[in-house]
Amino acid sequence: AQTVTQSQPEMSVQEAETVTLSCTYDTSESDYYLFWYKQPPSRQMILVIRQEAYKQQNATENRFSVNFQKAAKSFSLKISDSQLGDAAMYFCAYRNNFGNEKLTFGTGTRLTIIP
Amino acid sequence: ETGVTQSPTHLIKTRGQQVTLRCSSQSGHNTVSWYQQALGQGPQFIFQYYREEENGRGNFPPRFSGLQFPNYSSELNVNALELDDSALYLCASSRGAGTQETQYFGPGTRLLVL
Numbered sequence: 001a002q003t004v005t006q007s008q009p010e011m012s013v014q015e016a017e018t019v020t021l022s023c024t025y026d027t028s029e030s031d032y033y034l035f036w037y038k039q040p041p042s043r044q045m046i047l048v049i050r051q052e053a054y055k056q057q058n059a060t061e062n063r064f065s066v067n068f069q070k071a072a073k074s075f076s077l078k079i080s081d082s083q084l085g086d087a088a089m090y091f092c093a094y095r096n097n098f099g100n101e102k103l104t105f106g107t108g109t110r111l112t113i114i115p
Numbered sequence: 116e117t118g119v120t121q122s123p124t125h126l127i128k129t130r131g132q133q134v135t136l137r138c139s140s141q142s143g144h145n146t147v148s149w150y151q152q153a154l155g156q157g158p159q160f161i162f163q164y165y166r167e168e169e170n171g172r173g174n175f176p177p178r179f180s181g182l183q184f185p186n187y188s189s190e191l192n193v194n195a196l197e198l199d200d201s202a203l204y205l206c207a208s209s210r211g212a213g214t215q216e217t218q219y220f221g222p223g224t225r226l227l228v229l
Binding site: 004037042044046101 | 117146148150155156157158159160163171173203205207209216217218219220221222223225
């Protein structure tokens with residue numbers, strides 16, 4: 001079974017600075033997807049970024065980028081120019097590229113933005 | 116806003132009762148997945164419905180059951196509620212099962228079992 005580990009329960013960053021959230025995963029598969037979701041206090045899980053395992057290029061979405069290290073099974077999220085609206089729980093998630101679309105989530109990292 | 120809606124937003128039940136939670140999928144989506152998120156934890160997969168059939172189930176007992184309707188909306192039913200069933204229940208919709216599509220989540224239903 002696949003597992004996802006987020007070892008940082010809480011992180012904080014000054015507004016406008018850069019922060020990196022860590023995620024490691026365990027799988028025996030070679031083809032899969034990885035995601036970062038954001039869950040603000042409103043509770044709605046919002047997709048931040050996704051990475052296909054077969055792509056060597058790291059995904060980027062505006063201020064959000066990932067560092068995908070397939071051999072190390074590591075998938076970190078970098079947030080540049082942090083904004084107050086980035087404050088939320090961030091979840092790393094894994095999905096196989098076969099069968100149903102079940103997502104396996106980590107336990108989350110709570111990100112606080114310091115004004 | 117993802118276009119996925121859930122009702123009710125909050126619910127309080129007592130142990131032993133039954134509850135039904137509802138989810139309307141985003142337009143054009145035929146797959147709905149349900150997750151349970153206990154306080155301080157990541158969501159755990161309950162089951163998925165694709166074109167009105169169950170398409171995978173997580174490690175949850177049979178008292179957790181579901182339905183998907185022809186319009187692809189879905190219900191999650193939980194019988195014989197236990198205190199540990201208190202959680203945020205999230206549904207997510209996508210355009211198909213086994214495709215490359217992303218799941219889009221609703222705002223969740225907060226269930227408290229007393």
